[in-house]
Amino acid sequence: MNKPIRAMSIFCLVLFAALLLNTTYLQYFDADKLNSRSDNKRVRDAEFSRKRGAIVAGGSSVAESVPTKDQYKYQRVYKQPRKYAQLTGYYSYIYGRSGVEQSQNEILSGADPRLFVNRVVDMLGNAQPKGGSVSLTVNPKAQNAAYDGLRGLGRDAQAAVVALEPSTGKVLAMASTPSYNPNLLAGHKFSEVQRNYERLSKAKSQPMLNRAIQDTYPPGSTFKLVTAAAALSSGQYTPNTKVAGGTSLDLPQTTVNLPNEPGLDCGTTRITLTQALENSCNTAFGEIGLKLGDAALREQAEKFGFDQTYLEDLPGQVKSRFPANPDLPQTALSAIGQYDVAATPLQMAVVTAGIANGGTVMRPYVVDEVRAPDLSVLDKTNPEAFRSNAVSSSVARELTQMMISVVDNGTARTAQIPNVKVAGKTGTAQRGPDQPPYAWFVSFAPADDPKVAVAVFVDDPSVPRGEISGSGVAAPIAKKVMEAVINK
Amino acid sequence: MSAISAMRDRAFTHRRRRGAELFLLVISLVVGIGAYAAVGLGVEGTVPADIVGYGGWLAALCIGCHVVVRYTAPYADPVLLPIVAALNGIGLAMIHRIDLANLDANPQAQTFARDQLVWMTLGVVLFVVVMVVLRDHRRLQSLTYTCGLAAIVLLVLPLLPVIGTQINGARIWIRVGPLGFQPGEVAKVLLVIFFAGYLVLHRDALALAGRRFAGIDFPRGRDLGPILAMWLVSLGILVFQRDLGSSLLFFGLFLVMLYVATERPGWLVVGSAMFLVGAYLGYLAFGHVERRVDAWLHPFSAANATNAYQIIQGMYGMAWGGLVGRGLGQGDPTLIPFSYSDFIMASLGEELGLTGVMALLLLYGLIVERALRTALVCRDAFGKLVATGLGVVFALQVFVVVGGVTKLIPLTGLTTPFLSYGGSSLVANWVIIALLLRISDQARRPLPELTSPDEDDATQVVKLS
Numbered sequence: 001m002n003k004p005i006r007a008m009s010i011f012c013l014v015l016f017a018a019l020l021l022n023t024t025y026l027q028y029f030d031a032d033k034l035n036s037r038s039d040n041k042r043v044r045d046a047e048f049s050r051k052r053g054a055i056v057a058g059g060s061s062v063a064e065s066v067p068t069k070d071q072y073k074y075q076r077v078y079k080q081p082r083k084y085a086q087l088t089g090y091y092s093y094i095y096g097r098s099g100v101e102q103s104q105n106e107i108l109s110g111a112d113p114r115l116f117v118n119r120v121v122d123m124l125g126n127a128q129p130k131g132g133s134v135s136l137t138v139n140p141k142a143q144n145a146a147y148d149g150l151r152g153l154g155r156d157a158q159a160a161v162v163a164l165e166p167s168t169g170k171v172l173a174m175a176s177t178p179s180y181n182p183n184l185l186a187g188h189k190f191s192e193v194q195r196n197y198e199r200l201s202k203a204k205s206q207p208m209l210n211r212a213i214q215d216t217y218p219p220g221s222t223f224k225l226v227t228a229a230a231a232l233s234s235g236q237y238t239p240n241t242k243v244a245g246g247t248s249l250d251l252p253q254t255t256v257n258l259p260n261e262p263g264l265d266c267g268t269t270r271i272t273l274t275q276a277l278e279n280s281c282n283t284a285f286g287e288i289g290l291k292l293g294d295a296a297l298r299e300q301a302e303k304f305g306f307d308q309t310y311l312e313d314l315p316g317q318v319k320s321r322f323p324a325n326p327d328l329p330q331t332a333l334s335a336i337g338q339y340d341v342a343a344t345p346l347q348m349a350v351v352t353a354g355i356a357n358g359g360t361v362m363r364p365y366v367v368d369e370v371r372a373p374d375l376s377v378l379d380k381t382n383p384e385a386f387r388s389n390a391v392s393s394s395v396a397r398e399l400t401q402m403m404i405s406v407v408d409n410g411t412a413r414t415a416q417i418p419n420v421k422v423a424g425k426t427g428t429a430q431r432g433p434d435q436p437p438y439a440w441f442v443s444f445a446p447a448d449d450p451k452v453a454v455a456v457f458v459d460d461p462s463v464p465r466g467e468i469s470g471s472g473v474a475a476p477i478a479k480k481v482m483e484a485v486i487n488k
Numbered sequence: 489m490s491a492i493s494a495m496r497d498r499a500f501t502h503r504r505r506r507g508a509e510l511f512l513l514v515i516s517l518v519v520g521i522g523a524y525a526a527v528g529l530g531v532e533g534t535v536p537a538d539i540v541g542y543g544g545w546l547a548a549l550c551i552g553c554h555v556v557v558r559y560t561a562p563y564a565d566p567v568l569l570p571i572v573a574a575l576n577g578i579g580l581a582m583i584h585r586i587d588l589a590n591l592d593a594n595p596q597a598q599t600f601a602r603d604q605l606v607w608m609t610l611g612v613v614l615f616v617v618v619m620v621v622l623r624d625h626r627r628l629q630s631l632t633y634t635c636g637l638a639a640i641v642l643l644v645l646p647l648l649p650v651i652g653t654q655i656n657g658a659r660i661w662i663r664v665g666p667l668g669f670q671p672g673e674v675a676k677v678l679l680v681i682f683f684a685g686y687l688v689l690h691r692d693a694l695a696l697a698g699r700r701f702a703g704i705d706f707p708r709g710r711d712l713g714p715i716l717a718m719w720l721v722s723l724g725i726l727v728f729q730r731d732l733g734s735s736l737l738f739f740g741l742f743l744v745m746l747y748v749a750t751e752r753p754g755w756l757v758v759g760s761a762m763f764l765v766g767a768y769l770g771y772l773a774f775g776h777v778e779r780r781v782d783a784w785l786h787p788f789s790a791a792n793a794t795n796a797y798q799i800i801q802g803m804y805g806m807a808w809g810g811l812v813g814r815g816l817g818q819g820d821p822t823l824i825p826f827s828y829s830d831f832i833m834a835s836l837g838e839e840l841g842l843t844g845v846m847a848l849l850l851l852y853g854l855i856v857e858r859a860l861r862t863a864l865v866c867r868d869a870f871g872k873l874v875a876t877g878l879g880v881v882f883a884l885q886v887f888v889v890v891g892g893v894t895k896l897i898p899l900t901g902l903t904t905p906f907l908s909y910g911g912s913s914l915v916a917n918w919v920i921i922a923l924l925l926r927i928s929d930q931a932r933r934p935l936p937e938l939t940s941p942d943e944d945d946a947t948q949v950v951k952l953s
Contacts, residue, residue, distance in 0.1 A: 001872050002864055004748040008876060009860045012883040016853045019887060020846060022896040027806050027842040034807035037788075042808045042820050 169362030220429025223337025278410030289335025520577015530817020632685025813841025
């Protein structure tokens with residue numbers, strides 16, 4: 001009987017080998033995945049009672065953990081909570097995380113592989129492991145200007161600002177109003193946190209929505225920059241090419257005409273492309289759209305980042321879009337940023353920064369550096385070109401000149417800064433007949449050596465319909481943000 | 489030279505190795521009592537106040553076993569007892585640790601460690617009884633059918649009204665007054681003896697007749713009786729007691745012993761096919777089997793939120809433990825339902841880490857290896873079969889329960905030998921170890937010095953036929 005007994009020994013050996021391999025898989029290879037699941041109470045408890053790293057903007061912390069006497073030992077505290085809420089996000093026991101708290105959780109909680117040595121040292125020293133800190137790219141002055149500008153709007157206004165450094169893609173400012181106080185969600189009295197969360201998530205004004213990246217709006221006339229870029233890149237147009245002016249453009253296949261906004265100088269019949277941009281003439285860009293066709297417009301839009309997500313440091317970026325199959329009238333409307341064209345404020349800032357940077361679109365980023373608990377730098381983000389030739393450098397130069405002319409002579413005079421050349425473009429996007437239009441403004445400065453590109457989006461129902469305009473509402477905010485960056 | 493003395497000369501003479509056993513036993517006690525102290529340090533920051541009483545009691549039990557083995561089975565395997573002592577000590581420490589966590593949450597919570605120590609004491613008493621009373625395992629062969637009958641009675645008991653109780657969906661308990669008991673654990677031992685006795689008698693018929701197909705000898709149809717009967721018994725356990733684990737265990741045990749007795753792999757083929765059919769029928773017919781399989785395949789799907797809760801918590805615990813564990817008293821094992829019994833392996837994985845789990849699995853593996861080694865050197869067929877059966881049933885049980893907890897196979901309710909809380913299992917496993925020690929003592933003992941008949945001139949041997 002010894003032969004089958006030997007066979008059974010091998011069989012038992014296989015059983016035990018399977019158990020050993022499987023536990024190795026579970027406790028070593030699969031452990032990280034299991035530990036990062038959001039319903040894993042052990043990890044959440046341990047993380048929650050650990051000294052979480054700080055989130056730093058311009059050298060001072062905007063989110064940090066301070067010791068408390070309750071069972072979780074540390075309380076997350078947000079200084080300037082509403083101003084930085086869209087960047088920091090919240091850190092809640094019940095509702096998890098958002099913003100940088102979410103995207104940089106591994107560093108902040110200390111679970112990152114790069115902090116392995118620190119963890120081992122902490123373990124040997126019987127100390128609680130600590131998290132590393134995250135430095136934001138944000139310029140606090142620009143962020144102040146952006147948030148104060150938005151707060152200066154009416155109480156009902158929903159608005160967002162994004163400022164980028166064109167040469168790197170650094171996000172210098174990002175604000176969205178109405179904002180919220182993340183401290184309300186970080187508390188340790190969970191019933192209170194629950195009430196706060198329900199109130200915030202049910203509020204009609206959607207305070208937890210980061211309008212800068214998580215929602216899209218018709219960009220209106222600011223999209224004419226994309227149309228102009230497509231026109232100049234096609235070789236059929238120069239800034240001096242004559243395009244349709246007058247009061248309205250006859251759209252094919254329909255009896256409806258595309259009118260220009262009253263009070264703008266769009267000439268009588270034919271005007272130059274520069275003049276068309278200066279006065280944001282719908283007739284001219286409608287005609288260009290019809291001539292280039294929707295495919296050329298879409299291609300240009302996608303070169304600037306439409307239909308893609310590229311912001312890795314903040315969760316929830318939505319894609320901006322250009323309609324898939326517009327007919328001819330719809331193509332003409334799309335060319336002026338209406339119909340189904342929709343963009344995030346970040347996307348319009350990226351378009352502007354791309355033009356400012358000579359046609360090279362840098363990937364926007366929010367996290368500049370991550371540091372270990374001992375403040376040694378673990379990683380510094382390298383600026384990276386997202387699209388190296390969205391437009392050629394000569395087209396970028398021509399567009400810049402045209403945008404300077406918009407600020408100097410055209411619709412964007414409110415954005416002028418003394419002794420600094422500013423390039424900009426206004427936008428006023430129509431939506432339903434009874435709703436006030438969206439006001440947009442995009443700009444960069446100084447035009448000859450761009451340090452900052454801004455996009456401002458405002459939806460303010462308290463301003464009378466006739467007074468809403470990119471120039472009147474949005475441009476002054478952009479101007480403040482640009483000044484904050486330039487006047488160091 | 490006679491055949492017997494020639495065999496004695498050729499055979500490897502085993503040493504007694506009782507000193508080695510004592511040395512290993514001391515190490516095991518250091519591990520077990522050290523774990524108990526570590527629990528106190530981890531949870532309360534001090535060594536438990538009763539460490540001397542507890543450690544003394546544990547040491548007295550283990551050393552007592554050693555002394556009994558020294559006198560009643562001097563050639564027995566020296567490794568088995570220390571392994572069991574270590575496992576039992578670690579199990580007690582872990583159950584005590586979970587008691588402390590439960591008491592912390594609710595001062596009126598039920599505690600288990602004290603009960604478990606009482607059960608262990610009872611197990612040791614039975615161990616001693618077996619060692620003292622049963623001086624030769626072959627005497628069990630005469631009890632073949634008694635054991636079979638007793639096993640059937642024990643398996644049926646939980647189905648009877650009044651004393652049978654259903655706990656957590658499985659009807660495998662009997663309850664007499666305050667005492668709960670799982671007769672299936674004891675039936676396991678009796679079944680091994682019954683199968684061994686039965687197969688020793690009938691193995692020739694089962695082994696020789698048959699037809700050859702595809703290179704494998706398949707048994708005759710009329711010889712399928714016993715395996716068919718066992719298949720039906722296993723299905724009965726599955727149907728009436730809703731106990732997937734025991735059903736699989738008993739059938740697997742029978743199959744392996746049949747194969748070992750007959751040396752015909754054909755039985756394995758036939759049996760595995762029957763097992764697959766039974767398992768599939770069970771899957772189709774019973775919601776609880778289907779739920780278990782579904783919770784195993786898709787633990788994280790929303791539909792399995794309640795079914796897979798336990799296994800997910802167990803996996804989280806083990807992942808949280810990682811390579812070296814959180815340390816005794818430093819984890820959160822009470823998040824896992826039944827962390828002190830069925831899921832004690834997950835609790836240990838959390839606090840002792842992959843390192844600890846591997847050590848425990850290797851201890852189990854060593855028990856199985858020792859049992860099968862005993863079977864190899866054993867000189868009689870009955871002893872070989874009993875040792876193989878006990879070793880394999882142990883291996884299967886560890887595989888089914890640990891594999892279930894670590895999501896290698898669907899979860900079935902079985903106890904983790906010597907570690908998890910449960911009196912019947914602990915007592916039965918101590919008896920298993922006693923039987924293995926008895927058989928190994930017989931197997932390793934040098935053959936008695938017989939005087940060869942032809943050297944004895946005084947006796948005339950007369951050939952009668």
